Every structure is written in C-alpha cells, then in structure tokens.
Amino acid sequence: MPSHPAPRTQRAIVQTRYGAVRDVLALSETFPVRAPGPGEVQVHVRAAAVNPIDRHLIEGNRRLITRRRFPFSPLFDLAGVVTEVGDGVTSFRVGDRVHADNEVDGGGASEYVNVRAGLLASVPSGLGFVESAGLPLAAQTAMTCLDRGRVTFGTRVVVIGASGGVGHLAVQMARAAGAFVVGVSSARNREFVRSMGADEVIDRNEIDVSSALGPGSFDVVIDCVGGREQWVHARYVLRPGGRFVTIARDEDGVVTVASAARLLSTITARRLRGAGPRGRNYVPVFLKASGDLLWRVNESVESGRVHVHVSRTLPLTLEGVKNALEESGTGRTVGKIVLRR
Template identity: 40%
Template sequence: MKAIVQDRYGSPDVLELREVDRPAVADHEVLVRVHAASVNARDWHLMRGDPYVARLVLGLGRPKVGIRGTDFAGRVVAAGRDVTRWRPGDEVFGEADGAFAEYVAASEDVVELKPAGLGFEEAAALPLAGNTALMGLRDRGRVGPGQRVLVNGASGGVGTFAVQIARALGAEVTGVCSTRNAELVRSLGADHVIDYAREDFALGGPRYDLVLDLVGNRSLADCRRVLTPTGTLVLSGGGVSGGGSLFGPMGLLLKGQALSRFSRHRLAVLTAAPDGENLAALRAFVEDGLVTPVIDRTYPLAEVPEAIRYVEVEHARAKVVITV
C-alpha cells in the first residue's frame, strides 16, 4: 500500500510517499480502507519531534511510529477474531496512528459508524479535533445551559467544533479569531466574535464561566482576568507553532497545573485521548444538525507534506483533509 513515511525528525521535507506492507490486524482490531484523513497540529509536532522533551516518548533519534496521520474515515475490510461490533463493508471513522495511508489498523473501541449524511472527507475531519473540543467543554469545562464561554482560537480545527459544541450544550459563546475568519465563526453559531487585531479580550469587558484556550498565546493571568469568580480555565495549547522548543506548549500546561492548586478559579489541562463513546456523541451531534465539520482545503495523499506545511505556517482555518 501507499503511505506517508517518516524516518527522521524535521520539516515536511522528511515525509515521503512509499510502498509499504499493509498493517497486520490484531485480534481486537479492524483493518480500514482509508478514503480520507485529516491533518492536525499533532502531525507537525510529531513530524518535528517538537517539543524536544516529547522525544523521550516518541523516539529519541527517530519516530517510533513511521507513518504519520491520526484521523481517518473509510470502510472496514477485515476484522480481528475478537471483534464483535464491526464487519467488512461498515463505513466508519476514528483515530489511529498511521492514517496517512491506504489502509490503517485501529482498535475496535476507537472506531465509530460514519455519521449519516456525511461524506468520508467531512467524517475524517471529526475525530481528534471534535473529541478535543468535546472533552474540553463537557468534561473539563463542565459547560451547562446559560453559561458564558469564550473560545480563544475559534476558527481553528478544534475551535470550529468548540463553538458549535458549546452552543449545542446551551452556552452563550464568544469566539476569538482574526479578521478574515470572523464571518466563519459567526456562521458556526457564535453569539459574539472578538477580532483579536482590533480588540483584546483580556482588557475589561464581560466575564466568562469558561475560557477554552486553544492557542496558548496569552498568559494565565490574562485568561484568568476575564473569568467569573467561580469560572474555569481549560488549557490546551496544542495549536502553538514554532519548532525547536524544549517544552513548547507543555510549559504553559505544566504551569497551569501547578497554579491550579492555589487559584480560586478552576484550572484544567486538556489532554484528549481517543474514545469511542465520544465519537458516538459527535456522530449524534452531527446527525441532529448541531455540528457540521468545516473544511478549509483538501490535498491528495501524495501532497501530505504540502498540507502539513500549510497547517503549520499558514494557520489554516477549520480542517485540512487528505483524500486517499
């Protein structure tokens, strides 16, 4: 099969389209013929081995997992002997390492039926970004009806889902984004939009029950300043770019964890993990008309390096999708 393979850390130039063996399928896994995948900030962090401290887990000299990509949508072509939920022909979406390829092996519990009415490209945009937004708002943020929520980074891959999910949970949503993305964020249901080029959300203005920071470009003090006395700050910072750092966004997250013990506000650090139940919740949101994936651009599999370069350098809005 064809796959995007990486033998060393570096720029998108280290990614190559090669012929490799199909992945073996374990007893609890399914083999999926990938029709579409999507690019996340995670992909270029892994590509560059950034931050450097992460290489203790990813692989010191080279990545342990040589095929990039996480999000996928496609059809099941084979199932391990212990798999009970899926069978060949099922149209699914999910998360697994090695998604920038013609086939991917995934544990059965991180796969879900593709939402009715969505194409493979739209379904591939959902898993990691949608799951991150859902966990940040529902699980870490405990968002409920009538609460005020501010999403910093509202036009990004996670942010576009966060705006919609916060609205679906009954919140009043303010999105922070650039001038060129303001109309997009409004169209997703944001009640208020702050153009960061014209207005600083941290200087006065309303107070929020939850600030979901997806950018990591503001200090903890700035974010806490706009919280209500019992408000919650959820830190992600996964979209922070700038290679060559020792700790990267992890520095801000670790500081947030340390300060959470002494703050009157709730400070939560968001670490999203693949979860089949969350994928089912996202499917329900989509099928109920509450969430719609937004796609900025699509690229063929051979152009994954260009797609990752676009996400890393051009700060793509919404999702960038790979067609396979």
C-alpha cells in the same frame, strides 16, 4: 475473512526520520500490510485529515514524550472502509464505513491501517469520508473541553482561536448546549465564526480579551491558541469559580527535559492558585480518544447541531500531504484541511 483481502504490501507515505516535512517524508511502494490482531480492525483509508500535532511529531518536537519507530506512516485522523476484523471484534464488520483518531499508530497516509476497535465509530449518517476524516481528533477534543468546563444551558463561554479546527467545533457545541458564546479570532474570520453560532466575535489583533470583556463576566474560557497571555486575560474575565480550559501550552517548541519541567511546574502552580470555590480553575486538556466519545460526536453531527468545516481538500499523495502539513503549520487554517484518495 474479508471479501476483498488486502495485499501484503501497499503504497504509503512514510516518515523515515525526524526532521522537516519536506526532508523526511517519502513514498514507499512496499510498505507492509499487517493482518489485524486481536481487538483490531483493518481499514482501507479513503480520507485523512491533518492536525498541528502531526507536524510537531514529524519534526521530533515531541520525541521526549512519544518516540517513533521508522518507517512510520503519519496522520491520525482517518476515515475509510473495514476490510478485515481481528479476533474478538464484534462491533464492526467488513464493509462498514468508519472513522477514528488512531491516536498512537497513525496510518492515515497509508492505504491500509489497523485501528483498535475501541477507537472507531461508524461514519455519521449522511456524511462522506472527507467530512468524517475531519472530525475525530478536533471534535473529540472540543467535546472534552466542554465536558471539563461543565458547559451547559446558560453558561457564558469565551472560545479563543474560534476559527480553528478545535475552536470552530467548540463554538458550535457550546451553542448547542445553550451557552452564550464569544469567539476570539482574527478580523478576516469574523463572519465565519459568527456563522458557527458565536453570539459575539472579538478581533484578537485589535483588542485583547480582558479589555473587550468585563471583569468576572464569564464562566468558562476555552483556549485553543496557547501562550501565557491567554491565562492572564482569562483570569480577569472569569468569575470566581470559573474555569480556564486549555488544549495548548505557553511554549509550543521542542519539548525538552527543562521545558517539560517548566510545564509541570506551571500547571501545578496555576491549579493550586485557582483551587477552591472562589478561584479561577486551570484545566489543561489532554485528549484520550475513544470510540464512545466519537459516538457522542456523531450524535451531535447527525442531529444537525454540529458540522465540520473543511476549508481545503487535497489529494492523498506525497505532495498533497506535504502541502497540507505546511499549510496547517502556519496557524491560519480555518476549520480543517483534509486529504482524499
């Protein structure tokens, strides 16, 4: 039993239907607190971070893939304190400081949320809740990109969108692995990307990747931006057998049956075209969050090789959540936006 049991109801920011952030988010004073089930851990949320996917899901752009039952408390990235553990959980105890990408159930915008124990990891030593909340989704995605790209010592890597949430972590992880890294970003973020460890920085608004870099000169391109042009430029700069690793799509609007069919067709065609030892391999990344992967992130953070850059901290209130989601939606965020209680 917890030393300070959670109440039966809580204050939570909830989504009431699909639509624009300003229209569909509200404050509930009586959102239910559920006791953790088998394999679950109840967390008192102290901080939460926003990601671009949050706004898409709130607006309903991904309802064809993931439907929500309302009311729903959004935000996947969270950090807090364990208040209760469910049956069968032995890896966490009441009072532990933890963080997670609560990949389906969200709840970062609530006071208490249940998280599957397999998604959790302890907060990295020396880190507060704000920084820890900024890590899970972006850092696990970045690490998956490096794994799928087989980035190691001496690998030559281009990171497109190098100043964003995933991009700035991918730059650091690649450098920590001993890679040579070129970051692609806007001119206003040039010094920031250099400070993350990039060996060179290209202004995406001034020159495209294929014009700035020689043909067949890189092993891996990590795309955090999306759009067909990224793939076109990458094919030029990748060596035979190189890998284009992307977390984005050509189209970033509402997912319909037609757009899903186009996406599947595009992925299939590019993978077939890039198959073989001389091809340019097309590698789409869809994150599968896990506590094991997050522990690997923690190790890189605790070693001092990687840190999350929090560009802005807002209060974990209804207005704070709305402002954070709107700012994230501009696509101009440097690092991460985090909300704190």
